[in-house]
Amino acid sequence: MEKIGESKSGIFTIKEYMCDGEPDFLALVRRLEAGPGEVQEIISYVFEGEDPMQVDAKSFTPDEFKKIYPQLDSYGSGLAFDIVVRTEGHPLTVELTQGSRSITTNSLDREADLTELLGQDPLEGNAGVDQEEMSPRDLLDILRVAERLKCATRHCDTSSGRRESVAEHSWRVALMAMLLSGQKEFADVNMDRVIRMCLIHDLGEAFTGDIPTFEKTEMDTAREDSLLDRWINGFPAAQRSVFQDLLAEMQALQTPEARLYKALDKLEAVIQHNESDIASWLPLEYDLQMTYGEAEVQFSPFLRALREEVRDWTKNKIAETGPEAHGGTAARSGK
Numbered sequence: 001m002e003k004i005g006e007s008k009s010g011i012f013t014i015k016e017y018m019c020d021g022e023p024d025f026l027a028l029v030r031r032l033e034a035g036p037g038e039v040q041e042i043i044s045y046v047f048e049g050e051d052p053m054q055v056d057a058k059s060f061t062p063d064e065f066k067k068i069y070p071q072l073d074s075y076g077s078g079l080a081f082d083i084v085v086r087t088e089g090h091p092l093t094v095e096l097t098q099g100s101r102s103i104t105t106n107s108l109d110r111e112a113d114l115t116e117l118l119g120q121d122p123l124e125g126n127a128g129v130d131q132e133e134m135s136p137r138d139l140l141d142i143l144r145v146a147e148r149l150k151c152a153t154r155h156c157d158t159s160s161g162r163r164e165s166v167a168e169h170s171w172r173v174a175l176m177a178m179l180l181s182g183q184k185e186f187a188d189v190n191m192d193r194v195i196r197m198c199l200i201h202d203l204g205e206a207f208t209g210d211i212p213t214f215e216k217t218e219m220d221t222a223r224e225d226s227l228l229d230r231w232i233n234g235f236p237a238a239q240r241s242v243f244q245d246l247l248a249e250m251q252a253l254q255t256p257e258a259r260l261y262k263a264l265d266k267l268e269a270v271i272q273h274n275e276s277d278i279a280s281w282l283p284l285e286y287d288l289q290m291t292y293g294e295a296e297v298q299f300s301p302f303l304r305a306l307r308e309e310v311r312d313w314t315k316n317k318i319a320e321t322g323p324e325a326h327g328g329t330a331a332r333s334g335k
Contacts, residue, residue, distance in 0.1 A: 001103070001115060013110045017103045023096060026069055027121050028103075029062055029083065034119025034144070037085040037092070048078030055079075063152065067209045070223065085117060092117065134236040142239075145231065148206040155212040156269070157276040164272060166202050166210055173268045174198035177260065185302050189256050197250050197261035200243065204228035213269075213292075214284060259296070263303050266293030267310065274313050278321055289314045 005016040032039050042065040046056040053071065060068065072079060077099035085092045090108035105114050120141065149170065153163035174195045181191040202210070204224035211220050232243045249258050270292050273285065281289075290311055297303035 001118075003113070003115070009106070011108060012106045013108075013112070015105045015114065017105070017114055019101045019103065022099065022101055023103060025081065025096070025098075026066060028094075028096075028118075029065060031118040031121050032083060032085055032094070033062060034121065034141075035117040036119070037087045037117045040084045040086050040091070043082040043084070044072075045080045045082070046075065046078055047080060049075065051075075063148070063209055066207065087112060087117065134239055138236055142235070145206050146203065149202065152205055152209050154210045156272050157280045158272070159275045161277060161280075166205050169268060169272070170199055170202050172272075173201070173261070173264050176264045176268060180260075180264075180302075183302060185300065186260070189260060193246070193257045194261050194264075197246055197257065198264060200246060201250060201261065201265060207231070214288065256299075259299055260303075263293065263296040263300065266296050267303070267306060269293070270307075270310050270314070274310065274317055278317055286318060 001017050001019050003015060004018045007014045029039060029042065039062045042060045042062065044055045044058050044060070052074070053068075055068070055072070055075075075098065077097070080095070080097040083094040083096075085094065087107075087109065089112065092105055092107040092109070092112045092114070094114060095104040095106070096102070103114065105112070149167040150165055152166045154166055154169055156164045158164050158168075177191055177194040177198050180186050204227060207227040208220070208224045228247075232240055232247075234240075235243065249255055250261060253259055253262060270289055273281065273289055293307060297307045
């Protein structure tokens with residue numbers, strides 16, 4: 001990216017930059033997030049064509065923008081964005097149009113320069129693929145991305161009525177694995193490996209956010225996997241190898257460790273829904289609570305018994321609200 005012009009418009013300083021190719025909007029947002037400023041909002045504008053998603057003059061948080069941007073391909077070159085970045089001085093607005101190589105900024109601060117606000121794209125990694133040792137800065141860069149899971153919410157409330165975070169879900173799946181380490185049935189399972197799988201299984205949602213299972217498509221899964229792979233490819237060699245080996249095993253689902261992690265992932269979600277206020281459930285979730293994770297627990301007598309215990313809990317919870325309080329069928333049929 002090269003600055004090609006600077007001008008004044010009243011009290012604002014306008015600067016224009018030219019990219020080598022068409023800018024990657026999501027990469028630009030990620031780099032601004034990784035820089036010294038703070039991305040406050042992204043505003044979209046539709047100046048040409050239809051607006052089926054009603055995004056004209058709509059403000060998004062960075063996380064909201066990352067979720068919706070892949071769905072905006074149909075807008076083509078009729079879409080523009082303002083990225084508002086808070087700096088130590090005055091806010092800087094980054095203006096860009098889809099399909100254009102040009103980026104314009106305006107600010108009350110004459111010294112504000114876009115190139116100085118860009119950090120390392122976390123998906124590119126801060127460590128080279130040949131780097132053997134992880135530096136303190138590498139660790140902080142990785143943790144900064146992982147922290148997004150504390151902010152990313154899932155489609156479920158906690159017992160206190162707030163949205164559950166992805167990080168909280170992952171933590172309790174890992175806790176479930178640790179608690180099972182004393183069970184004779186799992187004596188031959190490498191529970192340390194299971195706990196590691198549980199801790200990292202939703203890391204891809206640091207880039208995509210959580211998509212409920214009843215909405216998630218194969219395309220969503222492929223995109224999440226691709227973004228996660230790209231990020232991990234930038235890890236130092238030792239860490240990269242550990243994560244890649246775990247993820248490959250988790251995807252194959254052929255080992256006792258992988259099957260156990262997957263079953264616990266499903267079970268924790270059902271347990272959390274039982275702990276939430278039933279008023280927060282969607283109609284389809286009354287039936288989903290009866291069946292979700294059923295196939296994944298079949299390999300284990302203990303997990304089958306746990307799934308049945310959770311199902312009885314669900315039936316009792318639904319019964320307490322009365323048979324006409326929801327649109328599901330499972331509780332009415334007794335299944």
